[in-house]
Amino acid sequence: QVQLVQSGAEVKKPGASVKVSCKASGYTFTSYDINWVRQATGQGLEWMGWMNPNSGNTGYAQKFQGRVTMTRNTSISTAYMELSSLRSEDTAVYYCARGFSGGINDYWGQGTLVTVSS
Amino acid sequence: DIVMTQSPDSLAVSLGERATINCKSSQSVLYSSNNKNYLAWYQQKPGQPPKLLIYWASTRESGVPDRFSGSGSGTDFTLTISSLQAEDVAVYYCQQYYSTPRPITFGQGTRLEIK
Numbered sequence: 526q527v528q529l530v531q532s533g534a535e536v537k538k539p540g541a542s543v544k545v546s547c548k549a550s551g552y553t554f555t556s557y558d559i560n561w562v563r564q565a566t567g568q569g570l571e572w573m574g575w576m577n578p579n580s581g582n583t584g585y586a587q588k589f590q591g592r593v594t595m596t597r598n599t600s601i602s603t604a605y606m607e608l609s610s611l612r613s614e615d616t617a618v619y620y621c622a623r624g625f626s627g628g629i630n631d632y633w634g635q636g637t638l639v640t641v642s643s
Numbered sequence: 644d645i646v647m648t649q650s651p652d653s654l655a656v657s658l659g660e661r662a663t664i665n666c667k668s669s670q671s672v673l674y675s676s677n678n679k680n681y682l683a684w685y686q687q688k689p690g691q692p693p694k695l696l697i698y699w700a701s702t703r704e705s706g707v708p709d710r711f712s713g714s715g716s717g718t719d720f721t722l723t724i725s726s727l728q729a730e731d732v733a734v735y736y737c738q739q740y741y742s743t744p745r746p747i748t749f750g751q752g753t754r755l756e757i758k
Contacts, residue, residue: 560747562693570685570693570736572747584745587644620692628740628747629683631704633692 527551529621529634536640542609545637547621554602555579558624561595561606563617564636571617575624576604611641645669645739649750655758662724664753666737671717674741681741684713684722687752688733696735697722724755732756 532546547559561573574585576595583595594607604621619637622630646669656662672681680700685693695704697713700720710725724731737750 569752570687570738570749572745572749575745575747586746622692626698626740627681628738628745629695629698630685630693630738631695633694636692 527623527632529623529632531619531621531634531637534638534640536642537611539612539641539643541611541641542607543611543639544605544607545619545621545639547604547606547634549602549604549623552623554597555599558628559595559597559604560622560624560628560630561593562620562622562630564620565614565617568617573606573619575628578604608639611639613641615639616641644746645672645742645748647737647739647748647750649735649737649753651753652751653754653756655756656724656727657758658729659726660758662727662731662755664722664735664737664755666715666720666722666750668718668720668739668741672739672741673717680716680720681739682713682715682720683738683740684711685736685738686731686733687736693736727755727757729757 528550530548535543555578560575576583578597597604621634623632624630648667650665682700684697687693701713712723714721734752734754736752
């Protein structure tokens with residue numbers, strides 16, 4: 526069965542970086558996009574960007590341009606999202622999701638809580 | 644970016660009754676070349692990731708109960724739950740994926756509760 530398993534919760538200080546992993550199984554990793562979406566506590570869903578695991582091509586929401594980097598390691602079917610220059614407003618649950626047809630997200634990871642606090 | 648606006652923000656419906664959630668996009672998400680609306684609906688329960696319910700505005704994802712249906716075209720869309728069950732209590736989000744190469748945008752969410 527399709528699964529996306531994310532890395533565990535992180536606590537970071539302002540100005541630091543965080544790297545969240547998303548390990549895919551149950552399907553061909555390079556055949557579907559990976560989207561990253563975040564959700565602050567009690568808030569809605571916010572798309573951060575996407576990656577094509579086959580080509581490595583990426584696209585980022587303008588809000589995160591210059592601070593986010595999405596990469597992958599195809600040999601272990603794992604996608605990564607790194608966010609730098611963290612601030613308190615980046616405290617949120619970060620999700621990876623398998624995407625097709627330009628943005629239909631049919632399987633989601635369990636989420637990774639990133640807390641930014643001094 | 645395409646802005647997605649849902650209404651209402653919250654909704655209370657009696658068990659067995661119909662629930663209707665609306666979603667409006669700031670520009671059409673109907674792609675004329677294939678006549679498809681690039682609109683999806685998700686359900687999110689507390690402490691869980693979102694779950695895909697509907698895509699292409701009206702195609703039900705495999706395993707989703709048939710009491711869930713999607714309709715609409717262009718800029719106005721509706722998610723209908725024909726007979727509300729207790730397990731349908733959740734927040735519902737619409738999302739457009741029309742923009743190319745991206746970005747994807749979500750509505751602000753509609754909280755559905757039992758009356």
